Amino acid sequence: MSFELELSNGQFCIPECLVCKKIVWPPAEFCDNCNEKISLKKGEFEGKIIEFSKQNENYFCIVEFFSSIRIIAKMTSNPKKDQIVKISKCGISNGSYFFHII
Amino acid sequence: MSKVGIIAHGTSQFTKEDHKIESILHKSTNDLFQKNSSIAKKEIDAVLISTNNNSKYLSPILSEMSGIQPKIAHSIESLCNSGTNSIVSAFSYISSGLADMVLVSGAERYDSPGQILEWDNSRGEFKHPIFWASIFSKSYKQEYGILDEELAIVSVKNHKQAKENPNALSKKTYTVEDVMNSKKLTDDLRLLNCSRPCTGSASILLASEEMVKKYTDMPIWITGIGQKTTSAGFTKNISLSSMESTKLAGQSALKMANRNISEIDVAEVHDAFSVCEPMILESLGFTKPGEGMKMIKKLHETNNFMINPRGGLIGTGHPLGATGISQTIEIVQQLQKSAENRQTDNPKIGLIHNMSAAATSSTVLVVEK
Numbered sequence: 001m002s003f004e005l006e007l008s009n010g011q012f013c014i015p016e017c018l019v020c021k022k023i024v025w026p027p028a029e030f031c032d033n034c035n036e037k038i039s040l041k042k043g044e045f046e047g048k049i050i051e052f053s054k055q056n057e058n059y060f061c062i063v064e065f066f067s068s069i070r071i072i073a074k075m076t077s078n079p080k081k082d083q084i085v086k087i088s089k090c091g092i093s094n095g096s097y098f099f100h101i102i
Numbered sequence: 103m104s105k106v107g108i109i110a111h112g113t114s115q116f117t118k119e120d121h122k123i124e125s126i127l128h129k130s131t132n133d134l135f136q137k138n139s140s141i142a143k144k145e146i147d148a149v150l151i152s153t154n155n156n157s158k159y160l161s162p163i164l165s166e167m168s169g170i171q172p173k174i175a176h177s178i179e180s181l182c183n184s185g186t187n188s189i190v191s192a193f194s195y196i197s198s199g200l201a202d203m204v205l206v207s208g209a210e211r212y213d214s215p216g217q218i219l220e221w222d223n224s225r226g227e228f229k230h231p232i233f234w235a236s237i238f239s240k241s242y243k244q245e246y247g248i249l250d251e252e253l254a255i256v257s258v259k260n261h262k263q264a265k266e267n268p269n270a271l272s273k274k275t276y277t278v279e280d281v282m283n284s285k286k287l288t289d290d291l292r293l294l295n296c297s298r299p300c301t302g303s304a305s306i307l308l309a310s311e312e313m314v315k316k317y318t319d320m321p322i323w324i325t326g327i328g329q330k331t332t333s334a335g336f337t338k339n340i341s342l343s344s345m346e347s348t349k350l351a352g353q354s355a356l357k358m359a360n361r362n363i364s365e366i367d368v369a370e371v372h373d374a375f376s377v378c379e380p381m382i383l384e385s386l387g388f389t390k391p392g393e394g395m396k397m398i399k400k401l402h403e404t405n406n407f408m409i410n411p412r413g414g415l416i417g418t419g420h421p422l423g424a425t426g427i428s429q430t431i432e433i434v435q436q437l438q439k440s441a442e443n444r445q446t447d448n449p450k451i452g453l454i455h456n457m458s459a460a461a462t463s464s465t466v467l468v469v470e471k
Contacts, residue, residue: 025224025338026222026223026224026335050342051237051240051241051342052237052240053233053236053237053239053240053288053289053290053291054288054289054290055233055236055287055288055289060228060233060236060237060288062237062337062342069224070224070337070338071224071225071226071337072224072225072226072228072233072237072336072337073226074226074227074228093227095220096220096223096226096227096229097223097224097226097227098226098227099226
């Protein structure tokens with residue numbers, strides 16, 4: 001299963017190397033460290049808000065997972081720096097990824 | 103390494119007009135040849151095109167339209183720093199001996215596909231550059247206690263300087279209040295904090311030492327080159343209040359030129375958004391971290407055009423593929439003392455900073471008389 005296929009089904013996965021266990025981000029088919037195949041770890045992962053700003057009623061936040069994955073995600077409630085969050089909804093719309101956090 | 107100099111340049115007006123990319127490229131190239139009629143086109147070994155436009159075979163097309171039959175003809179794309187990257191490629195062709203004279207021509211349309219990097223999906227639905235600029239602004243303001251009103255001075259200064267640049271997109275001057283009251287794009291970014299994509303082109307002719315001596319008695323030499331790419335995605339930036347690629351590229355360029363940042367008399371830096379200018383000045387070492395705005399305020403108050411004399415990207419406009427070349431032309435004019443109302447006080451050493459995609463890649467050039 002590919003990262004994008006999982007994401008299009010609403011599942012955010014962690015791409016991790018089968019051999020050296022490095023988390024590879026952005027997601028790719030092969031490890032950027034040892035060039036081996038990547039596997040996808042499923043679960044409900046907790047991330048930390050690194051920085052954020054606001055457009056209209058929505059906040060956009062840089063969220064970090066496992067000190068190596070960073071995404072920009074939408075949040076409707078007032079965020080705080082270092083706040084621990086989870087992805088509530090994600091997917092692909094018109095070719096672009098989207099991530100919502102709570 | 104053999105010396106490489108700049109012997110001629112041309113530019114078009116930067117506008118919001120709708121023209122074909124081939125026509126835009128031809129404008130600045132034609133301007134170059136009109137102003138330098140002694141240059142023998144048969145001596146041009148390479149024609150390099152800097153653009154993010156999707157049109158194909160642009161170098162052979164421009165060569166044909168300009169009456170050149172080069173040995174080497176191709177395009178170079180690297181988003182916003184395509185221009186200086188093309189100049190570095192031209193430098194490499196000449197210093198390696200593969201070419202004696204290289205024409206570098208950059209152009210872009212106002213609707214360039216290079217404005218948004220579609221690949222960087224880690225930004226989710228927030229792919230437009232205003233979102234990374236907002237995050238940089240928020241982070242920089244918080245870290246150093248800078249106010250929105252202070253960042254607005256960058257835009258005020260650069261629009262003021264652009265008014266003295268006949269080719270600039272901006273023809274107006276603004277106050278801090280104008281910037282603060284311009285359209286709110288996000289909580290941390292107003293419309294007048296942004297450079298604007300536009301239509302424009304710039305061309306420059308690089309040559310070997312032998313050719314330089316043949317064609318000009320006012321050569322400007324490229325003495326330092328530094329490039330660094332840290333990633334291709336904004337979210338990979340470790341610091342959100344400084345620019346690592348800029349710091350490393352600046353250090354490399356100054357080392358190659360055997361110069362210190364305090365020796366730089368005039369510079370064009372990549373102010374895609376207001377916050378970029380103090381971040382760049384700090385990352386290049388012009389000031390300590392957090393003191394970039396102090397320098398900018400002082401320059402503005404004393405009407406000193408040392409940084410971004412042509413008006414930067416905010417005042418001049420940002421036709422992506424042409425920007426790095428236009429920046430370089432400005433510094434060449436400054437060193438040749440032909441910058442008219444924008445002329446700084448007797449500059450001898452200049453610096454050009456050009457970057458891409460939220461500073462994930464930077465190119466720095468040092469040029470001297």
